[in-house]
Amino acid sequence: MASKERTEELIKGLQEAVLSMDEEAAVEYSNAVLSEGVDAYYAVMNGLAKAMDKVGQLYDSQEYFVPELLLCSDALYAGLEVLKPHIKAADAQAKGQVVIGVVEGDIHDIGKNLVKIMFEAAGWTVYDLGRDVQLARFAEEQQRTKSDLVALSALMTTSMLALPQAIKLIKARDPKVAVMVGGAPVTRDIAKSYGADGYADNAGQVVQEAVRVLSEVKKASK
Amino acid sequence: MKASLDRVKAMLAGQKVDRVPLYHFVLGFCAKNVGYPIASMYNDPEKSFKAQLWTFEQYGIDGGPDFGYASYGGWEFGGDIKFPSGEWEQAPSHGSFAVQSEEDIKKLRLPDVKKDGMLPMAMEFSKLQDKHGTPISIVLGSSFTIAGNICPVEKVCRWMVRKPELVHQLLRAATDHILEVMEYWAETFGAERVIPNIWEPLSSNQIISPKQFKEFVLPYLKESSEKISAMGVRHIYYHICGEQNLNLPYWAQVPMGDLGMVSVGHEVDIATAIQYFGDRCIIIGNVNPVVIQNGTPQEVYQLSQQAIEQGKKAPRGFMLMSGCEIPPMSPPHNVYMMTKAVNDFGWYD
Numbered sequence: 001m002a003s004k005e006r007t008e009e010l011i012k013g014l015q016e017a018v019l020s021m022d023e024e025a026a027v028e029y030s031n032a033v034l035s036e037g038v039d040a041y042y043a044v045m046n047g048l049a050k051a052m053d054k055v056g057q058l059y060d061s062q063e064y065f066v067p068e069l070l071l072c073s074d075a076l077y078a079g080l081e082v083l084k085p086h087i088k089a090a091d092a093q094a095k096g097q098v099v100i101g102v103v104e105g106d107i108h109d110i111g112k113n114l115v116k117i118m119f120e121a122a123g124w125t126v127y128d129l130g131r132d133v134q135l136a137r138f139a140e141e142q143q144r145t146k147s148d149l150v151a152l153s154a155l156m157t158t159s160m161l162a163l164p165q166a167i168k169l170i171k172a173r174d175p176k177v178a179v180m181v182g183g184a185p186v187t188r189d190i191a192k193s194y195g196a197d198g199y200a201d202n203a204g205q206v207v208q209e210a211v212r213v214l215s216e217v218k219k220a221s222k
Numbered sequence: 223m224k225a226s227l228d229r230v231k232a233m234l235a236g237q238k239v240d241r242v243p244l245y246h247f248v249l250g251f252c253a254k255n256v257g258y259p260i261a262s263m264y265n266d267p268e269k270s271f272k273a274q275l276w277t278f279e280q281y282g283i284d285g286g287p288d289f290g291y292a293s294y295g296g297w298e299f300g301g302d303i304k305f306p307s308g309e310w311e312q313a314p315s316h317g318s319f320a321v322q323s324e325e326d327i328k329k330l331r332l333p334d335v336k337k338d339g340m341l342p343m344a345m346e347f348s349k350l351q352d353k354h355g356t357p358i359s360i361v362l363g364s365s366f367t368i369a370g371n372i373c374p375v376e377k378v379c380r381w382m383v384r385k386p387e388l389v390h391q392l393l394r395a396a397t398d399h400i401l402e403v404m405e406y407w408a409e410t411f412g413a414e415r416v417i418p419n420i421w422e423p424l425s426s427n428q429i430i431s432p433k434q435f436k437e438f439v440l441p442y443l444k445e446s447s448e449k450i451s452a453m454g455v456r457h458i459y460y461h462i463c464g465e466q467n468l469n470l471p472y473w474a475q476v477p478m479g480d481l482g483m484v485s486v487g488h489e490v491d492i493a494t495a496i497q498y499f500g501d502r503c504i505i506i507g508n509v510n511p512v513v514i515q516n517g518t519p520q521e522v523y524q525l526s527q528q529a530i531e532q533g534k535k536a537p538r539g540f541m542l543m544s545g546c547e548i549p550p551m552s553p554p555h556n557v558y559m560m561t562k563a564v565n566d567f568g569w570y571d
Contacts, residue, residue: 021383062427062431062468065427065429065430065431065434066375066376066379066428066429066430067379067380067382067383067430067431067434068383068431070376070379070380071380071383071384074380103310104308104309104310105306105308105309105310105311105312106310106311107315107316110375110376110429113376156310156312156313157312157511157512157515157547157549157551158250158310158311158312158549158550158551159310159311159312160512161310161515161551162309162310184428184464185511185512187512190512190516193516
């Protein structure tokens with residue numbers, strides 16, 4: 001069992017590995033976490049996930065850009081691969097479930113992939129439908145997985161016109177499901193006018209917004 | 223139509239003009255306007271030319287028709303392209319990419335500019351431009367955008383940090399290709415008559431940092447611009463697409479001909495564009511396309527008025543345009559509002 005100081009050292013090491021995009025260090029520190037008896041869930045949440053939260057902030061403030069965010073996430077996933085099998089069942093409860101995808105007519109999926117990374121880093125289960133997704137599939141997948149949230153992405157001005165239709169299809173099946181939208185042409189006002197419950201300017205803000213949206217939707221349905 | 227084109231030609235020649243020209247980048251909207259499929263704007267040069275010519279006359283647009291799309295380079299280097307067909311599709315998009323691995327880079331060959339991808343159609347289109355006396359243009363991405371069309375963007379992003387030499391190899395191929403295309407167009411029509419339209423969406427700060435722009439984008443922009451100008455090309459049109467404010471100090475170092483032409487998205491203020499490029503370029507822009515599609519006619523009119531009033535201060539001239547392509551599904555009356563705005567506010571004293 002590692003001492004408190006050593007545990008903190010390992011947690012900082014994990015954070016630093018993610019922030020400095022160092023996959024090897026992420027694996028080394030994760031292995032050390034296991035061999036020295038530190039709780040895997042604690043290490044994931046306070047080391048890897050916390051660092052990724054910081055990465056999101058750095059992206060939001062334009063200190064990190066897409067290349068850095070992708071490489072930080074590579075380090076995150078390298079650490080998760082080592083630690084995840086050792087998380088106790090009681091701790092393995094996901095923070096939330098989200099269905100995600102780029103709407104029909106649009107193949108631009110970088111933004112969606114960044115959002116997926118941020119959800120996974122924060123401990124959510126993500127059902128990724130990919131890109132150019134037929135609108136009915138979002139509602140079907142939400143029903144199949146009983147997810148709390150559906151996150152829709154569009155990069156083109158034409159494909160963003162598919163968003164209100166997708167939202168309608170989801171809400172028709174279950175009005176209590178929360179829907180978030182995003183993508184370069186979308187704004188908070190447009191999201192609202194399309195009937196979405198939430199919107200984030202970029203991937204760095206998405207998890208915080210998702211938590212807010214879910215709590216609002218829960219409050220409203222009580 | 224001739225009076226309209228003369229207005230643009232006069233501005234390019236550095237002469238005073240009577241009114242701010244309306245210079246649109248409008249493709250799918252033209253197809254819908256005349257009842258053609260959107261795909262025909264990209265795979266049928268004759269229909270594309272006619273649809274634009276008719277729509278330009280209807281809306282009083284002063285520039286000439288163009289032929290191209292942002293995912294240019296993918297098909298030419300050996301990948302696949304899918305033309306728009308579905309209800310929500312706007313422009314050609316990638317099928318597969320020519321480069322998926324390091325090994326693929328070794329196999330990469332420069333396209334045959336007379337035979338490969340969309341270039342035979344682009345040449346046919348330019349011959350129509352020549353026949354009708356409209357400006358002869360060729361639409362290309364810059365080297366960086368072409369690199370991201372040869373190889374998936376996420377891979378390019380990772381390699382920029384991990385294996386920059388691979389990205390430079392892609393950029394070398396893209397730059398050499400741009401120069402070969404330009405040589406072919408210059409030989410066919412005379413360099414001084416050709417205006418390359420170089421679109422650069424991929425280097426926006428929504429994707430890369432200004433530091434990465436300096437390392438991976440700027441050197442190739444400079445090289446291609448210098449070599450294109452050395453061929454005898456007078457004007458190079460750059461579309462600085464998306465959020466590029468942090469990159470502008472570098473863009474300002476890129477030669478763009480005499481006069482150059484710079485169009486900016488709504489993310490870059492017209493006054494800022496004048497500050498960086500106004501002494502040597504015509505400034506073009508920047509009504510937010512989302513407002514053209516989703517906003518009210520009054521909002522489009524107001525944004526157009528603001529752009530015109532700022533743009534009239536540009537020492538080498540200003541043309542009103544949307545910040546990027548006019549969305550195909552835009553309400554026609556919103557598009558008309560830009561025409562109304564140049565007629566109401568665009569006249570020079």
